[in-house]
Amino acid sequence: MGPGEDSGVRERQRERASALQLGLIGVVASAIGIAIGLAIDWFPTAASTQADEIDTLWDVLIVASVPVFVLVQAVVLYCVWKFRMRPGQEMQDGPPIHGNTRLEVIWTVIPAVLILGLCTYAYIVLTDIEEAQANEMTINVVGQQFTWTFEYPSGNGVVRSTQLYLPENQPVRFQVRSEDVIHDFWVPAFRMKVDAVPGLTTSYRVTADRLGTYPVVCAELCGLGHAYMRQTANVVTRPQFDRKLQELRRGAPQGTGAGQSGSAGQAGAEGEGATGQGQAADGKAVFAAQGCGGCHTLADAGASGTTGPNLDEVLEARDAEKIREDIVDPGKEIAEGFANGIMPGNYSALPPAELDALVDYLEEQSR
Ligand code: CUA
Numbered sequence: 001m002g003p004g005e006d007s008g009v010r011e012r013q014r015e016r017a018s019a020l021q022l023g024l025i026g027v028v029a030s031a032i033g034i035a036i037g038l039a040i041d042w043f044p045t046a047a048s049t050q051a052d053e054i055d056t057l058w059d060v061l062i063v064a065s066v067p068v069f070v071l072v073q074a075v076v077l078y079c080v081w082k083f084r085m086r087p088g089q090e091m092q093d094g095p096p097i098h099g100n101t102r103l104e105v106i107w108t109v110i111p112a113v114l115i116l117g118l119c120t121y122a123y124i125v126l127t128d129i130e131e132a133q134a135n136e137m138t139i140n141v142v143g144q145q146f147t148w149t150f151e152y153p154s155g156n157g158v159v160r161s162t163q164l165y166l167p168e169n170q171p172v173r174f175q176v177r178s179e180d181v182i183h184d185f186w187v188p189a190f191r192m193k194v195d196a197v198p199g200l201t202t203s204y205r206v207t208a209d210r211l212g213t214y215p216v217v218c219a220e221l222c223g224l225g226h227a228y229m230r231q232t233a234n235v236v237t238r239p240q241f242d243r244k245l246q247e248l249r250r251g252a253p254q255g256t257g258a259g260q261s262g263s264a265g266q267a268g269a270e271g272e273g274a275t276g277q278g279q280a281a282d283g284k285a286v287f288a289a290q291g292c293g294g295c296h297t298l299a300d301a302g303a304s305g306t307t308g309p310n311l312d313e314v315l316e317a318r319d320a321e322k323i324r325e326d327i328v329d330p331g332k333e334i335a336e337g338f339a340n341g342i343m344p345g346n347y348s349a350l351p352p353a354e355l356d357a358l359v360d361y362l363e364e365q366s367r
Pocket residue numbers: 143144145146182183184218219220221222223226227229
């Protein structure tokens with residue numbers, strides 16, 4: 001064996017040792033990465049039958065993507081460290097490398113198989129959780145700057161609500177529209193979201209299976225008030241839902257016209273514990289339930305929002321009539337220093353009793 005062959009063998013041995021070292025680091029780092037990825041509690045409490053499959057899908061994606069991430073990072077960092085420039089090598093360049101067919105086939109086939117497999121799996125999950133159910137209920141969701149309105153079919157009209165109410169274990173199909181720009185209707189606890197696109201009706205299905213209240217958010221940057229486009233999804237029992245719908249129907253202008261004055265009492269923020277006939281709804285509770293404090297400052301309500309005018313300052317100059325106009329037709333008179341269109345225009349859909357109570361409450365605060 002000549003001295004040339006000898007150094008060639010040693011070179012190959014060194015390369016194999018490097019590859020082995022790199023592979024070992026990759027396996028250990030992947031295992032740690034997957035363990036961390038699976039241990040992290042990524043999502044809020046699940047509240048729909050769709051959530052389980054989505055959460056499993058997420059875990060599978062973690063298991064599939066963490067090793068890829070780790071492999072790429074390991075190769076980059078390992079090479080930076082192992083093949084770094086040493087003193088005296090400043091002007092040198094490494095030997096040129098030409099095509100390596102086996103390597104190219106491997107790095108094309110593996111990602112292609114991975115992506116195809118994951119896409120197929122995700123497609124199966126999506127069609128499975130979106131399957132139409134018998135006794136499905138349709139709720140229209142309307143997005144506008146910066147609020148959601150929920151419409152329930154009622155007779156030959158609709159009943160509107162600024163909060164979402166869902167009966168437990170009832171399959172629901174949301175039909176989502178937008179009045180202005182693109183929004184995105186998302187209830188993280190349900191794991192489902194879809195864009196609200198002007199001129200289109202998009203939809204998804206959810207069966208809420210856990211009583212409680214969950215945030216409804218907008219997941220598409222839609223303007224100055226985007227961050228405040230948050231409401232509440234109330235998953236309630238069937239009797240509670242029926243009662244709520246009846247309340248909304250009585251309060252709504254397009255309702256059945258039963259017109260019972262009792263609605264004044266029952267239309268308080270949550271309708272619970274109200275005493276009926278003649279008693280005024282609690283305006284302060286309406287203020288809280290409608291999330292007014294998210295945008296307005298009002299000391300009495302413990303609110304400190306700054307998106308809209310400070311009510312501790314501006315109410316003084318407003319009487320009941322003006323206050324009502326500010327709520328139902330916010331574009332008519334814009335407070336100085338604030339842009340038009342930030343205050344949602346859908347508060348005119350508030351049940352009249354709640355609106356009256358809110359106006360009364362705010363007028364009290366102006367004195
Ligand atoms: Cu609507 Cu963001």
